[in-house]
Amino acid sequence: MNREAKGWSEVAVSNRESWTMHEVARRWVGIGMAVFGVFAAAICSAVPPEQRVAVLEFHDAADLKAREIGYLTNIVRDIARESLPASQFVVLTGENITELLPPGRNLADCVGDCAVQTGRLLQVNWVITGEVTSIEGEYRVAISLFATDSGNLVANGRTGGRQLLDMEKPLENEARRLLAAVPVRRDSEGGGSALLPRMGWSAPEDML
Structure with missing residues (x-):
């Protein structure tokens, strides 16, 4: 493999790893928001009458x-x-x-x-x-x-x-x-x- 091809391969791997980490982070954010929503709903339902x-x-x-x-x-x-x-x-x-x-x-x-x-x-x-x-x-x-x-x-x-x-x-x-x-x-x-x-x-x- 020549130097140019090797460089493109490394860039592709780097981009793929970056995308994978971004996707994982996005999913964790989604899970966090869902959990927060559940807790928020529970807290709101427990709020005493006004x-x-x-x-x-x-x-x-x-x-x-x-x-x-x-x-x-x-x-x-x-x-x-x-x-x-x-x-x-x-x-x-x-x-x-x-x-x-x-x-x-x-x-x-x-x-x-x-x-x-x-x-x-x-x-x-x-x-x-x-x-x-x-x-x-x-x-x-x-x-x-x-x-x-x-x-x-x-x-x-x-x-x-x-x-x-x-x-x-x-x-x-x-x-x-x-x-x-x-x-x-x-x-x-x-x-x-x-x-x-x-x-x-x-x-x-x-x-x-």
Whole structure:
């Protein structure tokens, strides 16, 4: 083999080795990206819900028993769990709230600005408060929804009845109407997402 042919042979071998190494590197990069994608998907699926909601113990202005106030509070708490997507929201239990707050803080007397401050202590995005009163032999329940970031009253509502059990269904409906004011993320067809208010909520006349 003459010197020129030998040179071309060496160049061909060198090019082939270079191409082989490039192909191996490309395949390893592909494998790495695939593995990263799997881990990223797993991490995303494990991300906790984005927003937290606290329903504070209702204020009792009707001389009810503690278990009766707890019953009315839990009606709204249960509706919050039912109405808000679990993938986006966590609704704190009464036990969660008690554990997270400083000892001695009385939530039953916490309304308005106090409710917003309590929500910030709990590190929640939304706070719902309630007050039970008795007027001329009938019970009245007023509930309010606050956004803790702005401190604004977002929505409120009222219902009532002669007996506590008479208020169960009306209070459930009022809680659903109240929670419809909370924006929920809807995934779009293009893969993006947007926060959209849900239908079904309108401001009471005293908020207009």
